[in-house]
Amino acid sequence: MSPGEPHRGRAGPRRPTTVAALLAIVCLLLTGVATWAAARVDENTENRLLDVQTKQAATVLSTAIMLIQEPLSTALTVQKLSGPDGNATSFVNLMSAYVGKDKLFESASLWFRKDGELTRLAEVGGTSSAPPSDSTLTYLRQAFQSKSYTVRRVTAGSRSSIGYAMADPATGFVVYADRSIPADRRAPVDRDSAFAQLHYAIYLGPKASLPALSTTDVAPSTLPLRGTTSRMTVPFGDTVLTLVTSPRTHLGASLSRRLPVLLLLGGLLLTAIASSAGYQLTRRRQAVEAMYGQQRELSERLQRALLPRSNPAIPNMDIAAEYVAGAHGVDIGGDWYSIIGLEGDRFGFVVGDVSGRGIDAVATMARARFTIRAYLVDGHSPAEVLARCSRQFDIREDGHLTTAVVGVGNWRTGEVTISNAGHPAPLVLGSSGAHFVETHPGWPLGIGATTYESTSITMAPGATLFCFTDGLVERRGEDIDTGMRRLATTARGAAATSTEALVLGTVDGLRTEDASDDVAVLAMRWCGER
């Protein structure tokens, strides 16, 4: 990456609204699942409790049925003991206790069968003068076919009643009793009865249909019972009673009923809190990242401003350069290169490195770069330039050491003079191979005032002077000579290509992906007098 390019293509952080929406969706899902589960648990509990209560109610109903059966069978037994010709006084005495207003039966009668003819022997509560209807006689005859008592429904106008008949084929006696059903079929329940917590509908027979309705505690027009219902049948003579129930109120613990609502409300509240917190946190993080990004951009812009946008064209010279930032985003380094066109046939060049990283390293680099440049433009020799600089830089003040190779070349003759302030020596790539220039390095800038030696070389036409910073050769765990040799080998392999390809080839070939140090490389090929 060249310093001119800002970091691009980096996956940006999620937008706060996206984060808030995602959090909300997740929380709502969890809330929904929890609410649903709680509701299901409550529903199951309700069904179970309703079944239990319905069973209790059915037991009560069975007991009531036994109460009906009991007087009938007692009367039959008493009459049997009296014999076929016995009077019916005991029957009347016995049944009087059960017949009447608010009692078990409305009327009761005793019949005797002889030679297929039925004769009414006695009646309690009814009107004896009324002749028995044919349907009643048929019904009583049928009673001899049943092992237990038989049940029938009698409807006369608006009056509806249930009739019970019990016969003893051995003696020929039949006991009949009936009880009316309230016109609206309604029978409110006692608060402490088994039906207290239930709505119920009792049907005569196995079908829960309105015509079969016996009693209920609700308006018959609202039947059948809706919502959670339970159904149970109870044997009733030769038929059954069908009991259908639904809960009057919530049967289980009130918490169990409220739990789904509580979970829903709590979940919604948590959703609101989580998504708002997510929104705030993401926004804050974005703000911090934006700030960090601004800082990084500022550093990069500073460094970009300090590196040459384009190199001046030097006659007879083919020049390429590259700066590669280190891997640590904001910790920009202090490496640099310069090409300077000078008076006459001369040109100047510099490759330098300020130790350390960060904004102040870049500031020191800027100072070194422009100071050296100014002295070169003024016409000083490389050794003089460095000697003058050595008096102006002090590590005690700015905390940095600066190393640099400074050179002045003649583009007509290929002669180059180089002085070195503690920097890795440049490499010359020619037809005879690669060798490092013997530069006799002096102190890096920042130690104190000192002097520098000069080295002069004459480049053969086509030869390349290759300057670099230590980031290109330095690797942890090996000495610098190993890195220098590796550079010489790599550069020699790429020497036949253009200077651009040489620069890119060596940088790509030698730099590891995670290299933290930055690198500046400058390749200058003298093409000979053209």
Add this chain to the structure above:
Amino acid sequence: MTEFVTSTEGQRATLTVSGDVDIATVDQLLGEARACLEGGADVCEIDLSGVTFMDSSGLGALVRIRNLAHDQSKQVLLTNIPARVSRLLEVTGLTDVFVSGSDR
């Protein structure tokens, strides 16, 4: 891991450094060396025998320590310099900065 061990014997304090001396550890080295110089000893000997890696920041720190000592009319000696560091000092022209100050 970079480790620093300080010992004092008469007028000579010895700071033994081992591990990597780079941008991540130079501040620690500077701090240890300052403590060494402020301890009253005239000579601060920095034993580099255990140094596995040194970069330009490390060299910078050594130079700063040397200059600090100069300001206090004290001496900094680098001892047991590993070949790699020695070569680095040579490449950067720093050999005489330190060796001239030593009594070897």
